[in-house]
Amino acid sequence: MVTGSSKPQQRRGDTRQRIQDVALELIAEQGYEKTSLREIAERLGVTKAALYYHFKTKEDIVVSLFSDLMAPINELITWAKEQPRPAPLETKREILTRYSEALSEAAPLFRFMQENQAQMRELSIGENFKDRMHDLIAQLLPEDASLTDRVRCISALFSMHAGMFVLKDVEGDPEEKRLAILEVATDLITQAHKH
Amino acid sequence: MVTGSSKPQQRRGDTRQRIQDVALELIAEQGYEKTSLREIAERLGVTKAALYYHFKTKEDIVVSLFSDLMAPINELITWAKEQPRPAPLETKREILTRYSEALSEAAPLFRFMQENQAQMRELSIGENFKDRMHDLIAQLLPEDASLTDRVRCISALFSMHAGMFVLKDVEGDPEEKRLAILEVATDLITQAHKH
Amino acid sequence: MVTGSSKPQQRRGDTRQRIQDVALELIAEQGYEKTSLREIAERLGVTKAALYYHFKTKEDIVVSLFSDLMAPINELITWAKEQPRPAPLETKREILTRYSEALSEAAPLFRFMQENQAQMRELSIGENFKDRMHDLIAQLLPEDASLTDRVRCISALFSMHAGMFVLKDVEGDPEEKRLAILEVATDLITQAHKH
């Protein structure tokens, strides 16, 4: 949990945050549909109605989560988009490096997305994210890239997104794993760059 | 739809099949939780109770789907596992090629898996599939493979699984796309093989 | 209650009817919003879910009630509309007489309407009824009737609609009261006819 309060006896004003934390945790684990507001409320020690004081609907909780946690990643993509095009290999490498770092901080969010793809499609934010991805791909690929290179790029990004969870039962330090994924992704982009 | 009957005037005995078809279609699109038996029954023009004549529970429908559609893939993996180890590059290539073909025939199933990962975890069959994957990875990698090569291999397989859906809004003929994915996957395995 | 069954130990197939009966009774007494499905279900000795087997929504119960009980009145109005126009006084009198009879049989429905006017406005059927009234008024009035005569006519119809409930605490036999209302209404229409 992120919101550590030094005075545990009585928290005030952080209920909204705590709802988001618990919701993210539960939904990432069980999926959106299977996570009920009752469950969230119970774990927080409040009533269901309290959730509705802070959020208009169940969906609203998720949307707020998304906006909050996606912000740094959106910023990064915006920065990447602004780099001169066609970008030199060095820039592409930096984009990937930074992206990897940003992802590892938003890991729970991406676990959530991974496990709730059906939901994402209806959550409006899904489209938004797809557009961002297109921007990122456009920056990492020459415009006339072959289909194979396009697949390389998509595969690289996709592996970074899903990597952390898929590698859960591979032994090894998480940071090492992250660097390994980054290396593979960088390789793929490098190959696509040469052609 | 796959289940074409030669005598269209009166279907008999194919209800089980039709339930599976509709269930797969709906669940792949909307997710397991969001797809209700009412919806499946309505689309088939039967009552919910009819579903219970053919399957014991909702979960049972999914499990049956899985067993049926996963069979060819399981066979393939069994065959791969039986190849002498360490496998030469040529064998690995063949495994990938055959795997790609098998996957493209079970595409809806993999879409289903992709979009219902939370469910898969509770469906027992999830574990089963994970074990199979381990077997496949073991056959495609040297035993002392570096973490990076391990990531390459996992990334290759993962890309093949998810590829079809992720590439949905990339233009191009599906078969061409499949071959492009196969090429990238083969590349990754080849690199891992050399080291 | 209308649906008297001779074998009280086990009713079958009449649940839909019984839901309508109880709903009408309760809603007429307490209003639409204040009557909960729980209450209806409890009084019937079934679960709330059973109501949803027979009707799609709470509103649907009311709409069905309406369609069923309004049918004879609609028929009557249709008949009235088909009479040659301008109608002679005798015809107008007959319309009123028949209308009074029809109303007294649909009394609970009109109590319902009287007490749930806010609801009626959203129930679509409200509009329908208003149109019918216009037809009836058109048949009872000369086309160039003065505003005062128009008010006479509306007042007559309105008194017939509301009469039964408003006269609840006037002593006297219900049938006598009905005839008194009919007489006043006929008077009003007669005056409007003369002018």
Next chain:
Amino acid sequence: MVTGSSKPQQRRGDTRQRIQDVALELIAEQGYEKTSLREIAERLGVTKAALYYHFKTKEDIVVSLFSDLMAPINELITWAKEQPRPAPLETKREILTRYSEALSEAAPLFRFMQENQAQMRELSIGENFKDRMHDLIAQLLPEDASLTDRVRCISALFSMHAGMFVLKDVEGDPEEKRLAILEVATDLITQAHKH
């Protein structure tokens, strides 16, 4: 809106009034049950808790509305009651005329009553109003009036109460309509007087 303040820049002390205004408006339109305190508060730009500073309960808002707006009408009825009995026709006419004027000023209140009859029954004030009506009827009718004349009288009063809303979709100037209703009512009372 009635509550015009001469200093528009800053309202003070008129919140109570504004709550009543908004509540009357909304409840007349949607009904008591369907109008929530949230809605009232939102439209006023205050919180629900603020309503509870000014009124003890939701019902209290309605009761206060009633007391305030009903006062002139109660006064009028009291005056009518004090007239010598049996009243001459001229007096009855004056009562009706004044009543019509009083009603047209309390129009929203009567719309409210019209549309919330179920509620009125539980609001204690309902009984109160019924008693007043009895007083009024007693003054307008000979004591030994026939049932028919009794109906005439009730019909007259009822038409005045409901008239404004029922005539909503009849074309014409509101004041003209009011006079037409008054004329019809006076006619009815005059007939009852003669017998």
Next chain:
DNA sequence: AATGAATGAGATTTCATTCAT
């Protein structure tokens, strides 16, 4: 091989109300 009728559990959501500040 399937239906009609029903259930029990639980979901999301809304409401009037309270109270410390």
Next chain:
DNA sequence: CATGAATGAAATCTCATTCAT
């Protein structure tokens, strides 16, 4: 004079499931 935060109760509705026929 009013708010921010919360509650308890209840509402409508949906779902997987059962069972006699």
